[in-house]
Amino acid sequence: MTQYVVLSAILFTIGCVGVLTRRNAIVVFMCVELMLNACNLAFVAFARQHGNLDGQITAFFVMVVAAAEVVIGLAIIMTIFRTRRSASVDDASLLKY
């Protein structure tokens, strides 16, 4: 049981650091997915521990949302790449004070 949670925490941290440090939008995106899956892992693990299905159902919901998010997100990244010839998140910094 503990191992699952620890693994989930490690995966989440990796994703988190990735989001904060990487500039390539695709990689940032993958890290976000990593964090979501770490959460899914934790949900499933806790569902098993508590012996009910709530966590598992939530995991399905997260997957659905993640899939939708990927569709939108990748489309945005594609568009940005087409216009700016770059997928760096730091380049797209026009919307500011």
Add this chain to the structure above:
Amino acid sequence: MNLLSHSVLLPLAEGGASHAPVVAPDTAAGGVFDLLWLVIGLPLLGAFLLLGVAPFLRGSLKASVDKHGHLLGTATAVLSFVLSLVLFLSLLGRDAEERQVGQHLWTWFETGSLRVGMDLLYDPLAALFLLLITGVGSLIHVYAIGYMEHDPRRRRFFGYLNLFVAAMLTLILSANFVGLFLGWEGVGLASYLLIGFWQHKPSAAAAAKKAFVINRVGDIGLSLAIALMFATFGTTDFGGVSELAGEADQATLNALGLLLLLGACGKSAQVPLQAWLLDAMEGPTPVSALIHAATMVTAGVYLVVRSNFIYELTPVAQTAVVVVATVTLLWGAVLGCAKDDIKKALAGSTMSQIGYMMLAAGLGPVGYPFAIFHLLTHGFFKANMFLGAGSVMHGMNDDVDMRHYGALNKAMPVTFITFAMGYLAIIGFPGFSGFWSKDKIIESALADNLLVGLLALLGAGITAFYMTRLMLMTFFTSKRWEADVHPHESPKVMTVPLIVLAALSVLGGVLLLGDWIVTWLEPVTGHAEHHEPPLPAIVITLIITAVVALGVAAAWFLVGKREVPREAPQDVSFATRAARADLYGDAINDAVVVRPGVGLVGGLTAFDRGGVDGTVMGGAAALGGISTLLRRVQNGFVRSYALSLLGGALLVVLALLAVNLG
């Protein structure tokens, strides 16, 4: 001090038997008295047509109204006079107890326990005023037809005059203090409009403003008095207040009396609110005669006499009235001695004569009839002299400087003779109207308090001096005319009113025959026990006449026997310089009111800018600065947003943990 403590301080000390009669305006109206409202209504209609309708007319109709509007204005005044005469005769036919007629027109406003009606009260006091206002008013309307003949705005002038007459009649006829205040403000407005009638002259515009502003000070007194009446008695009807006044406590009554006096001081140009009257002479001369001599400025005297039910109960306020009056009668007389402007000399004299009326009004029931008597005779002879002065100016190309007159008795015989009648009346030449009225006032003052009486006597001497000076400089002595001036007699339309007024100036004394006016006013002012004067009446009369003769002789030797310089001499005594500068009335106002006021406003403005604005604007600026700093957080880098998101999430988690564990 010994003299003062005699009885001015406590005029009612002995007995207190003289209680003011209660005003009971519901004594059977009906008959001709139903037309009472029309006395006000006629001039009001005239004002409305001339001021409210005429400006919207077009074409030839407008031209004809502009050309003949003065006839309408005069007609309403004359009709109003005829009606007043009829009403007066009807009142004369009634018994003394039934001489108070009320007319309820409509309820003006009603809120809570407060109810103010448009009520009129016609009693012996109002009757006399009605005759004076509409009678002298009509004569002055007629005179103004000639005087304003070449003025392109004559229609408007007559509209204003009608407005004034309507407002003055409202003031006199109203049966409660709120209605009186309506008229009070109305005459103030008309006075303002008429002083500033020649608004292209900056001096006239300034004088109008000055009169308006100083009058506001007095009006504050009157409005506070009315508010105090509401609070104390719950009504402002003369009837209600006169009934309940006896139950109020002394402090309230004193406050009421003093506040009403403040109001009277503003309207009647009494010290310390006297400074506006001399400047008010900037208005056309008929205005000076009607408003600033015969009627409006006497409204203060009317107010004091009308409020006798309050003054009877407050010796403090009565003493204040006497003191103010005595100071003013000397103040005005001194001003009259030094002025070279004929209208300003007459204005100083008006101030002084109103001082006499106020003095009489301050003496209580003994004085009220004589205050009104002098008010009436003064209305006649002063209007006469003002119109005479206007006639002189008319012939002298509107020059007002008496040093440019001289020897006009041949050039303007009618003006001269009528003016002389007014002159003899005002100095108190035996037999003329002023002789009777002033004599009675000085006699009553002497009986009441020796010091006040002697000062009033001194005033009579000074009056004789300055009026003789005016007379000599204008009609006698050598010709000092400007080169292009050709004095001529004024047209009939101007001289006929002069003749009528001169006749009244001579004959005004008949009102005193058999103490008629005293008996007539008794239902209003109450019965007076007569104080015995310190000397027999005939001796006092002789003394007054002697003092007057002394004043005339002094003027003859100082002015008549000498060559009058065309320019006012500059190397004169301090007293003359002070009098020429209105006894520093403006300087005093400036030092006491204007400069502290300006300083206060300056201080408040600085506090507003620095303190209030500083706090508000400073706070806004501080918030703006912080916002500018915070704005930097929005730097456009997605990853820094993610970091703050993470930080926030961590904070939330930590907080949850702290709550759960703690």
